[in-house]
Amino acid sequence: MLRNLLAILADGNFHSGEELGAQLGVTRAAVWKQLKKLESLNIPLSSVKGKGYRLSDAIELLDQSVILEKIEGRLDCLEVLLNTESTNSYLLEKSSDHMGKRYAVLAEKQESGRGRRGRTWVSPFGKNIYLSMLWSFSGGIGSLEGLSLVIAIAVERALAELGVNDAKLKWPNDVYLDHKKLAGILLEVSGEYSGHCQVVIGIGLNIKLSAHDAESIDQPWAQLSEYLGGVDRNTIAATMINHLIKAIEQFDKQGFESFKGYWTERDAFFNKEVDLILPHLTRSGIAKGVNGKGELLLQTEKGLESINAGELSLRLKNAPID
Template sequence: MDMQALLSLVADGEFHSGKDLGDVLGVSRTAVWKHAQKLESLGLHLESVKGKGYRLPGGLELLSREKILAGVDASAKSLLSELDVLSTIDSTNQHAMQRIESQSSHGYVCLAEYQTAGRGRRGRTWVSPFGSNIYLSAVAEFEGGAAALEGLSLAVGVALVRALKSCGVEGVQLKWPNDLLWQGRKLAGILLEMSGDVAGPCQVVVGVGLNVTMPERSAEDIDQPWVDVASIVPDYSRNQLVAAMLTELLPLLDSFQQTGFAAYKDEWEAMHAYQNCDVLIQTIKMHEQGEAIGVTGVGALRVLVDGVEKQFSGGEVSLRSVPS
């Protein structure tokens, strides 16, 4: 018996006796108890009450491949080559990167309930509690190497805002180059990783982490203001959110080679959290302060510094707002 099988039975939030669980799973009540203890390692507390059995307080919406596929738009679904829904993994991006080393994977998407080594931008850890948020990676193939990818992370941000809006999550803004914010707090992050020829055929893994129902105990490890979908809208479904994300993301990845970021530039600027605001630009070697005035057609940030426009690209550049 694996923990996923037990979770699927207690995900409804109702009490289930140890005997009933053991009968369904084909194990002893002692084995059920042992697996219930193991759930604690995933941050899940399975309540046990004598005479009633076990329950997962509040229940849990597990990711369902079938429900996700049922919610994806038909035209987007035609661009999906394979969808993997995994339980526990080191990192969805790492899993996708390992896959593209051995085979062509355009249109491949993987999700995980739990990441043991989730990664964010600039080497940061992405806090990834079990069954709470969305950890998704998608693969796309491009010709032209790194040059063909300019502005891709910003365009992905636009697609994600569209998806969230279709699910009733309004007011989401974009922070250059990889974050989604709501009222100044981080809601989601994007991580792009490339494999292949930097000047020719390459494959890109687009990783997305979206906070949906972040447990407070997990949030203690987050070093910046954050927010989750549950704090913004009362009714939500992780499976519905994933379906909406794929409906927007897959067509973007399929057409970006032809359209480039220019097709998303105006929409991105309209969602820019720091548009016409004072910002601080930092790298290892320099600090600049100025007014953010938008982005270029390839996604570079435009900043007025002492009346002179300067442009900054991604990589190790950090952007912060300057309090007024």
């Protein structure tokens, strides 16, 4: 019922309790209980005597059927949740029961969205894209080198299809616009090193954030609404899923080597002086792209070094730590 109530209120107009009850087929008391639930989702609601109730901002809800109509490749299951702790955690709990399945989950809100290095991903209701996809690989964990970079490429390609042509890639798996973070990626793996394994691929894409929403973000950030107008969230979600499917299928057959040149062309830090922030030390050098395994190539005084992703952060030299 809560989703149906939100669908009515999504236009941002006033709706009386009587009208809402009639459309939902319930009593006004039942409507009131549902309206109270909106508070737990931190969805701003206004009420005016004689007019009724309205959302402070009109929203566009994600619609499973609309998204599925736009999916071009094989997708075995798609769920759209109103609220969850984390789309990645949700799929990790289900992964053992869906071996071999391509399973995607979207949420309107995450209570505890996660990014790399244990950071929080700000996830207000109905404003951005929070997407996770479960994918199985027969080659084991050892065959996944470069996958995180491929996912970033898939997001960048989706943005290009939507009309955003200036996105850049930041190693190991971020998407930037105007030197600000637009999308982040978190991969979580279970299974065997050389046998069957499953990967939960999590993506957070900023579409529209208020100043209040962004108060806890401690690095430069971008939002799609500043660069792209008139494209709805359902189209954005479907386009991202389509490019994920295509990119992962190519990766599964050809590995990262087939993506290396594409990454280099869009590498935000290529040939620039950078600092590599490790847990207990900082290393400096010139970023020289990536190798066929997706490792960072860093030119230092010792020569050209290959860096694996891990508990580290890459930034332009002397820039604030992100």
